[in-house]
Amino acid sequence: MxxxxxxxxxxxxxxxxxQSRNQLHVPKGHIAVYVGETxxxxxVVPISYLNHPCFLDLLGLxxxxxxxxxxxxxxxxxxxxAFIDLTSRLHCC
Numbered sequence: 001m002x003x004x005x006x007x008x009x010x011x012x013x014x015x016x017x018x019q020s021r022n023q024l025h026v027p028k029g030h031i032a033v034y035v036g037e038t039x040x041x042x043x044v045v046p047i048s049y050l051n052h053p054c055f056l057d058l059l060g061l062x063x064x065x066x067x068x069x070x071x072x073x074x075x076x077x078x079x080x081x082a083f084i085d086l087t088s089r090l091h092c093c
Contacts, residue, residue: 034075035083042073043083049090058086 026032031047034040049055058076065077076083 032073034073035078035080037077037079040075041080043087045087049087052090054086055090058083 026044029047030044031050032042032044034042050059058078061078062074062076066075
């Protein structure tokens with residue numbers, strides 16, 4: 001079992017490319033999330049990530065910090081680089 005670093009880097013670049021596109025557009029089958037502990041960065045990720053145990057842990061953190069009454073987009077209190085690393089690993093699975 002090897003790590004495919006070039007594909008992980010490519011996916012991270014694709015995530016960032018989605019981030020820099022039209023800020024209001026979310027492609028079908030994706031969801032916009034805001035990531036960061038202080039400054040929030042918007043990412044667009046496939047909704048299939050929402051079922052992955054690692055992503056569910058992040059959603060649990062969001063629930064603890066913001067609860068269910070949080071208005072606005074889905075906000076995840078996590079370091080931006082850690083989120084990019086996680087989404088890169090999820091893309092490879």
